[in-house]
Amino acid sequence: MGTIVGMARTSTIDEGGIRDAVFRALDLIGFEPSGPVETVAIKPNLRFYWDYSTGETTDPRVVASVIDYVRERWNASARIAVVEADASAMRTRYAFPLLHYDRLASEKGVELVNLSDGEVCEKEVTVGRHKFTFPLPKMLFDTDLFINCPKLKVGPYASGNALHITCCLKNLFGCIAKPRKVGWHPQINEVIVGLNKLIRPHLNVVDGIVALGQRPVKLGLVLAGRDPVAVDSVAARIMRYRPPSVRQIRLAEKEGVGSARNISIVGENVKAISKLFPSRSPLAFKLTWSGQLWMLRLYAKLSGDAVPPLLD
């Protein structure tokens, strides 16, 4: 038997339903930490200041359920931190309160950590012919348990003009301590895989409660697994991508981050859920988004018309 990926759904999208789905998904994979769990870091995906109902950011109720699970199953007094780094257009100190993570922190007694503020270590990694040095938060390497809590979504990266799936592998991009990350976008897949070679989450819990494709969709789904490549392969299938066609999955497997083969999916039927997902064609996106921008610039040049600063 290969890697297990657990899937659980809730039809009632409220605190109780989400908690139940998170607990079931985690129980399905039977994960047990290899040592004592004194310190825990949980990394949600906070993108800009859009809340979970847009499908862009991890639902704080999913993170709350993960916190409950850690405390109930492994250590009631574990020191838990919810972590996120600043990004080009997002400041963690504002994202936490805006997206109600500060409320979560006070209710659950956990710490909120801005990864851009803490101690940073430079880590080198090679992916294929590419060599990278990343400024990474030291705390991620010192924690007993690092739980990756991405969102299930398809979207364009900040400065990218192409669609990518965003799940476990991509969520570690947000661990780079430096806020301005756009410089890494040209080799985004290699960078993502490099980060996953350096930082190895012990556990991945994917928030598919509200997933994002062409539009947000309430799937009420939670995925859990140890292997980020396996979980992303299942996530890709849910989002109607063939896992081998997703470059970051292919590359991650080649670089030994995990395996997309022999996955045991337990709990739910991928095919049935994928039918509910509003898929988004990368080609259509490229044509509409890049095409629009290209036409806009050409139009502005030929007509002498202005471009609003928003579309620079």
Next chain:
Amino acid sequence: MTIKVGIIGFGKMGKLHLRVSRYMKDAKVVAVADLSRRALQAAEKEGIRALYGDYHEMLRDADVDAVIVTPPNFMHLESTLAALAAGKHVFVEKPLAMTSADCEQIDDTAGRQGVRLMVGHNYRFFDATRKLKATYDSGAIGDAVLSTFELVHGPLVPSLESQPVPEWYFDREKVGMWLLDLGYHLVDLFRWLFGEAEVVHARLGNHYGFPYEDNAIVILQSRAGPKGVLQVGYFAKLVFPAFDFRVILHGTAGCLSTDRFVPQNLRLHAAKEGIANMLRRMTARRIKPLSYTYFYSSYVEEQRHFFDCLQNSKEPAVGAKDAFATVRLIEDVYRYCERVPSAAVGAS
């Protein structure tokens, strides 16, 4: 005569006004003032040669006839007063100032200095709102009895430049009352259509964890009769060109909505306008700047109006008195919320 213009504050709005100004046949932006070196570099890239780190220096420049004031809300009062004191004509982005008392002070100063002052109430300059008002004023739907005004944006729409949202957006003191920002347009449109009004009810909400409300429902009653429900929010992920705005008037002889005048398919509208502009260009006619965006065309119209007023010694359609009345009505909303505890900000 070409009016020489300086811009105070070269953020998103300053840049927009500069780009719009290029299509004004009798005005030219010659100077930009901003505290930020990066903003000044951006202005230099746009071809501006006279750059100032301190706007007072720019105001001493005799070459500048008029000033466009676009710094953050909390700086409007000081920079507008300084520009008026320097004898410059002023176009200032809304809100004119953070309080009605400050608006009054600006109005007094403008009156004493004998210069023109216009406030950027750009929603009055949408093709759709102008057509709505003209149709309503013609009597086509009789007397309005009920009305709805809706505007939803945000939160903090990012640009394609991946720039962080300005810090001042998160500071209640610097933003002022949130209704003063987005809700301002709806209160102004209500007054524009129906005249002076009073607050019947209000309810503020906070969907996000902002240090101020990010959504509100306000019911106004105009002295002339019509009532209006104003719904405003800063919580939706809307990506350009989408914008969520409408006014619906229910009159004794019919119903009228801005939806009738706003293009239903904004992309198709952009394509049509783009082609029309290319044809205008090919036939050596003037293009209609930014008409393809629909939303931004209102800024062209308001600027054109401002410079036309300066050229022809006319009073601008939206002056300090209008801004004062709008801000005072917004203050009434907050006073109502203080009096009625259930109306104050709650999670919703």
